[in-house]
Amino acid sequence: MNAKQPFQLIGFILLFGALLSGSGFLWIFGGLFLFLPAAQEWWQTRIGRWLKVDWTADQSRVMPGTPVQVTVRLHNRSWLPLPATWLRITLPDHVTVTGAAESSQSNQRTYIRLRFDVPARKTAALTLDLTPHKRGVVWLTDVECETIPLFLGEPSTLTLPLSFSLLVYPTPLPLPPLAFDETEPEGSSLSRQRQQEDMTFLRGVRPYFPGDRIKNIHWKATAKTNTLQTRLFEHTARSNWRVVGHILPSYEPSLQRHNHDENERTISCMAAISVYCRRHSLSYELFLTVKQRGRELYHLPAGSGKSHHLYVMTQLAQLHHYFTTPLTSLLRRLEDSSSKDAILLITPRLDEHVQASIDRLLRRGHRVAVLDVSGEQAALRRYETTAIQRRRAVSP
Incomplete structure (x- = not known):
């Protein structure tokens, strides 16, 4: 027997008693018990439109072992309060989390649960510290939300979309002395493949040719000669x-x-x-x-x-x-x-x-x-x- 059947049974008994006695109170009370299961189904199908989760972090590209401060916000746009609402988030097992209500590891994954008490038409926020210990990308595409049910034993669980990624760079390996x-x-002669211009050493100027970069024009020499002059730089290999x-x-x-x-x-x-x-x-x-x-x-x-x-x-x-x-x-x-x-x-x-x-x-x-x-x-x-x-x- 699920949680709906007792309500339906109680509602049927009250309506049967109202039919025998003609009491208007029993009609209203029995109809309320029969209406509650339908109201619960209507709430479960539409709660996803009124809840939204966003995730912001102070860093998006970090090195392994760097803590990242994350703020999770749960927006409630409905006219009903949501007390004791839980968010379940799945992360890789190498990510350690501090600040969560519950945390556990299983099957090479880290599971955390966050509790929110969100009033009607309000937003609740919670701050966490994530510390990745391996290179890679930490993706978060959705979270599981669990709210207090209208009927005991039947929690309302839904999946909320979330877009967040954290890029973890590889740790540089200690290198031996390099020279x-x-x-x-071999050879120090310049060639077309290795010839470059060192922008820090100015060698002189020459007349402008089509194709020269605008940023290399020497404007003072241009003003003196009334013709466009291009800077010449020292060559290096x-x-x-x-x-x-x-x-x-x-x-x-x-x-x-x-x-x-x-x-x-x-x-x-x-x-x-x-x-x-x-x-x-x-x-x-x-x-x-x-x-x-x-x-x-x-x-x-x-x-x-x-x-x-x-x-x-x-x-x-x-x-x-x-x-x-x-x-x-x-x-x-x-x-x-x-x-x-x-x-x-x-x-x-x-x-x-x-x-x-x-x-x-x-x-x-x-x-x-x-x-x-x-x-x-x-x-x-x-x-x-x-x-x-x-x-x-x-x-x-």
């Missing part, structure tokens, strides 16, 4: 670093092993390289052994600056479900490059096939540096070519 100048390609990240398959059936820890170290090392290049204003392009939108590998064109660094960190944070490609095929493509740029390989597995690919790169005049992340600490190995075109490993 990128020592691993730059900067190596275009090619950072190659070796991502292993999530699971290798032939070896019966999971590579989650190795891939996390590789991603953390690439994040550290991005931070290093950002601090030293180095340009680099990124290659990953994962498929991207139908392509055989992931390739990010060369760039530098804050926007390039944030884009790289965002892509590394969102790197989860992927299809990997062989590292040797990626290195084979780099062998045919006309420019002799430096290659920085980040790999957790340095086997004989990778060594053979490095030998071919060296024979073609490339410089290769390898960051081995098979252990807890990254180890740097630099390779050079000798006069007889043999490989020699130089300790850092």
Whole structure:
């Protein structure tokens, strides 16, 4: 017997007694008991229109271990108060929450419950502290709301839409001492591929040519000569670093092993390289052994600056479900490059096939540096070519 049946039975008995006695009070009282179940069904179908949940946070992009202050608001647009209303929110298990009424973990998920007492036509707010401990994206698309029922034993549960996301960047791995100048390609002569203008050193002016940037026009010289003059800057040569990240398959059936820890170290090392290049204003392009939108590998064109660094960190944070490609095929493509740029390989597995690919790169005049992340600490190995075109490993 559910909670509606006793009300219906009581209402039927009262109406039967009113029929026998002719009492108007029994007619009204019995009709009320029969009307309440219908009122409950009407309330359950329309309560979702009058309740709304929003979620605001003081940060949207954080590093692991950074607490984020979150404010949850429950808006009640109905004319009935909602005492003891519970919100049930599901988060990943690596997220710790403080400030919730109830918190529990099960099946690699964290479940929290928040209690609100919302008056009619009012809004109630509650502040939480979320602390993510792993990289990734924390998504919240809906929450479960539970209100006090009109009938005991039948709680009113509904799902409220919610749009919130928190991006957690990977933790940069501690790097060994790096000296990128020592691993730059041989030769200091300028070429079209490596020739750039250093905006900090002005060399002179020249007449304006169609296609010159407006921001490079020297307006004082233009005023003196009555013709447009363009600034000339000193030339500089900067190596275009090619950072190659070796991502292993999530699971290798032939070896019966999971590579989650190795891939996390590789991603953390690439994040550290991005931070290093950002601090030293180095340009680099990124290659990953994962498929991207139908392509055989992931390739990010060369760039530098804050926007390039944030884009790289965002892509590394969102790197989860992927299809990997062989590292040797990626290195084979780099062998045919006309420019002799430096290659920085980040790999957790340095086997004989990778060594053979490095030998071919060296024979073609490339410089290769390898960051081995098979252990807890990254180890740097630099390779050079000798006069007889043999490989020699130089300790850092």
